Amino acid sequence: MLNKNVKFFTTGEFAKICKVNKQTLIYYDQIGLLSPAIKDGKGYRYYSLAQYDFFSVIELLKAVGMSLKDIQQYMAEKSPENFLELMQQQKEIVAQKRRELEIIEGIIDVKMKTTEEALHLHFDDITIEYFPEATLYLSKNIENSTEEQFVKAVADFIEELDRSQLDTGYPIGGITTREQVLAGNYDNYSYLYIEQPHPREGHPYFKAIEGQVIIGYHIGPSKMLGETYSRLFKVMHEQGYQLGQYVYEEYIYDAVMKDREEEYVTKIMMEVQKIQ
Incomplete structure (x- = not known):
């Protein structure tokens, strides 16, 4: 039974909050990555607002190239210490990607400059x-x-x-x-x-x-x-x-x-x- 003092969201409502489709949440549930806080006897799924931060961390890790398999492995051994270590690792990855993007931006600038010069x-x-x-x-x-x-x-x-x-x-x-x-x-x-x-x-x-x-x-x-x-x-x-x-x-x-x-x-x- 739902706790009336806690706001729960249906799969559709939670998907809208997370800006994904319902199938993504269902898939995460199927692989044991992010399951609903409650599943009632009729099969309805309900998510809590506290799970949004959980979802946002998953998307953050995906954004820096971490696979769902690796994310699952972390979730199986999660702790504050492991989380800090994981965040430090991902910060280094982001810094490297930033350097790579700066190089790409420099290449684009040069190609634009040389092409503009060629036109004259x-x-x-x-x-x-x-x-x-x-x-x-x-x-x-x-x-x-x-x-x-x-x-x-x-x-x-x-x-x-x-x-x-x-x-x-x-x-x-x-x-x-x-x-x-x-x-x-x-x-x-x-x-x-x-x-x-x-x-x-x-x-x-x-x-x-x-x-x-x-x-x-x-x-x-x-x-x-x-x-x-x-x-x-x-x-x-x-x-x-x-x-x-x-x-x-x-x-x-x-x-x-x-x-x-x-x-x-x-x-x-x-x-x-x-x-x-």
């Missing part, structure tokens, strides 16, 4: 600009790799960026040496790279030397890169420069923003030195 570029222009020193994170050396080795190197590099939380949102590019470019081997990259505007300690980085860089844009598939390089060399020689040590390539528009490879845009940055 004139892809027919070739310019010579001063570049400040930049910090890059590099892959292992991939020069003279086969197509199969190159594909694996890309996959390994992306996995490494994810594992070490070094994905900054900037495009992954390729570094080619002066010797390979002069030989016409434009896609024989020595390293993959990604810019690190805020490098963290404990990782090996490459410093792209500050200085003059000639910048141009290649529109279309990579097999046609030679035509754009020829244009760059022409301007470079006309302006009295010679090729420096490294050339950097990275996509401005790729499959994320364009359907056809003919519309892809590759940014080419060639280190140059004034001929004395």
Whole structure:
């Protein structure tokens, strides 16, 4: 018999308070996670207001990724001491998730910024600009790799960026040496790279030397890169420069923003030195 001094709620009423459907409460009862305070002889279920806090803790633990099985295990051994330990564990998980979300937010900000900048570029222009020193994170050396080795190197590099939380949102590019470019081997990259505007300690980085860089844009598939390089060399020689040590390539528009490879845009940055 119901205690008239205590307010009880039917399954529907309690489900409304908890903002879930009735089936969720019935399922929790079936697995022994949260049973009604009272079940009368007619099979009606009644919940007390005190059980709302119980329900809210279950939802809290679910929200941070804890499985119903693990929640059941805690409930079977619950105590104030175990609860404090559990809350401390979940607090650490939340802190880690917050750090991960901050990284994701930073990546989104960079991708928005670089895309907005790209919208104002004139892809027919070739310019010579001063570049400040930049910090890059590099892959292992991939020069003279086969197509199969190159594909694996890309996959390994992306996995490494994810594992070490070094994905900054900037495009992954390729570094080619002066010797390979002069030989016409434009896609024989020595390293993959990604810019690190805020490098963290404990990782090996490459410093792209500050200085003059000639910048141009290649529109279309990579097999046609030679035509754009020829244009760059022409301007470079006309302006009295010679090729420096490294050339950097990275996509401005790729499959994320364009359907056809003919519309892809590759940014080419060639280190140059004034001929004395």
